[in-house]
Amino acid sequence: MSVLREKILHVASDLFQTRGINSTGVDTIVAVAGTTKMTLYKYFRSKEELILEVLQKGHSDFTTWLGHNLSKNAKKPSDRLQKLFDFIEEWVTAPDFRGMAFLKASAEFPNEENPVHRLSAEQSRQFRQFLAELAADAGARDPDSLALQLSILIEGAIQAEQIKRGSGAIKYAKKAAKLLIENSLEKQAA
Amino acid sequence: MSVLREKILHVASDLFQTRGINSTGVDTIVAVAGTTKMTLYKYFRSKEELILEVLQKGHSDFTTWLGHNLSKNAKKPSDRLQKLFDFIEEWVTAPDFRGMAFLKASAEFPNEENPVHRLSAEQSRQFRQFLAELAADAGARDPDSLALQLSILIEGAIQAEQIKRGSGAIKYAKKAAKLLIENSLEKQAA
DNA sequence: ATGTATATACTGACTGGTATATAAAATTGC
DNA sequence: GCAATTTTATATACCAGTCAGTATATACAT
Known part of the structure; x- marks a missing residue:
């Protein structure tokens, strides 16, 4: 290419x-x-197509990086959910971090019919599904619910970091996530 | 006027x-x-000034509406944190809900020097402070931390709802918040 | 008749996108 | 093997439409 x-x-x-x-x-x-x-x-073909490709590449790079790190540094499925937030934090606090692309894109193209918005929504769904698989592997009681909650925490923290660099939001999102994860796993064990 | x-x-x-x-x-x-x-x-004077005024009015209307509802329907300070998410849910699920203005604005103006971005960041800070006061009144162990976590949940859920209407994200954010609030209060009591 | 608010018309800069011109590279003929 | 030709990729110049913002003209109220 x-x-x-x-x-x-x-x-x-x-x-x-x-x-x-x-x-x-x-x-x-x-x-x-x-x-x-x-x-x-x-x-x-057009600027819109360029936007779509930029989004796709960004999302692909991110999920590849995340999946690679997870499978390398967290062998046990039960560890991955915890480790996840460590990598997200590493990503967010990197000096060249500029936000989550599809979050911004959906804000710039609010119309749900718009192709850019549609792709953003699709990527958001894919990310949630990725979390759901992690949650299921870890043995969560209700993987989909936990995944949705974790995605809310992650995207909320990233949003906070976009709006003000160095807010440290991800640190507190991580603590909240720990509580949610433990809660979901111990109910399973009981 | x-x-x-x-x-x-x-x-x-x-x-x-x-x-x-x-x-x-x-x-x-x-x-x-x-x-x-x-x-x-x-x-x-300019389009930018119009944008700033629109943002200010939106934020003012929102906080007024929220504060009014809270003081009317939740007399006990310890109830307010819980009730908060009921009102947020009511707001988010209303048919004319179109997202949180300052979240979108900060995405459209990513440069932190930009006046629109600055105002968005300021409004986000004010909202977090509003939550911190609620948390303090309710007797949370660490009001600022809890407030930051709740703001992450709220803004994350709203973001999810912006990107896909009817996602029901706020419902799960509410459940997560309940856990966080209880955790913060019971540690205080102990 | 005078002051105020509205409407029309226009500015220069920029938008995404393209038609035309030119340079480079690949293919062909011998 | 080399030159002529054809194809491919790049560069310049330009298009109509839109942007934020304004100067001028007109209607209206006092």
């Missing part, structure tokens, strides 16, 4: 996160990427 | 929520409000 195409995706992702999607014109993207609009429109 | 000014504020608020702030031009606002740009710029 073309190096310029990769560059455009990377630059667009960066600009979308730091300036917002609607505030970033294609002219700016190609200027920063060191290419031209003609090339951009060779690889992407 | 002028009726046209009120109308402009109301229409702008509605359009910002349903279409997004950056996707809503001032031409659209005045057209829907049934007036002209000349009038809009008589009452508001």
Whole structure:
């Protein structure tokens, strides 16, 4: 795959996160990427398609990174739910963290019919499903409910961190999650 | 205060929520409000100032509504934290609910220097402080921590509801909150 | 007749997207 | 093996539409 195409995706992702999607014109993207609009429109049919690809790549990279870390550092399924928040914290507190892409995207495209909003909703669903599988493997009493609660905590904390860097929200989300996880597991054991 | 000014504020608020702030031009606002740009710029120095006023009014209306309901329906301070989520649920599940304004605004203006982002962050802080006072009155062990956790749950659930209406996220956030609140109160009693 | 509020018309800058021109690379003929 | 030609990728220039904001003109009330 073309190096310029990769560059455009990377630059667009960066600009979308730091300036917002609607505030970033294609002219700016190609200027920063060191290419031209003609090339951009060779690889992407429209700006919307570029947005969709940026979102997809971002989500894919994130889940790959998370899944990889989890399977490497938390062999026991019962450990993974706990470890999860350690990795999320690592991700959120990294200096180049700029928020969760699909959360912002859904805010910029509030209309539920909009393709960008639809993809955001789909990614949110996928993430929740990923959590549900972790919860089920860990032996949670009601994996889907726990997964929804954990996703609320994670997305809420990330939102808080987006709105104010260094809020430390994820630290307290982690504590809350611990309580919820223990509660869900001990009820199972009883 | 002028009726046209009120109308402009109301229409702008509605359009910002349903279409997004950056996707809503001032031409659209005045057209829907049934007036002209000349009038809009008589009452508001710029679009940014209009955005700021819309946010302020929205936040003010929300906190007034919430505070009013709480003091009317939950006399005992220890009840208020629990009741809080009932009112939030009522607000979120209302048919005309379109999300939490300052959450979306901060996503559309990611730059922390931006006045709109700053106001959003300020409103988020105020809401957390409001929760902290409730938590303190209820006798929580660590009011600030509990308040931060509850705000994460509320904003996370609202985010989930923004991205997909009818997700029922607030219902599960409420359950999680109950656990956190009980935990914070019983440790205090012990 | 004078002051105020509204409406029309316009500005320059920027939007996403494209038609045309030019440079580079691959393919062909011999 | 080399030159001519055709295909492919890049660059320039431009399009109509929209953006926030304003200068001017007009209607209306005092």
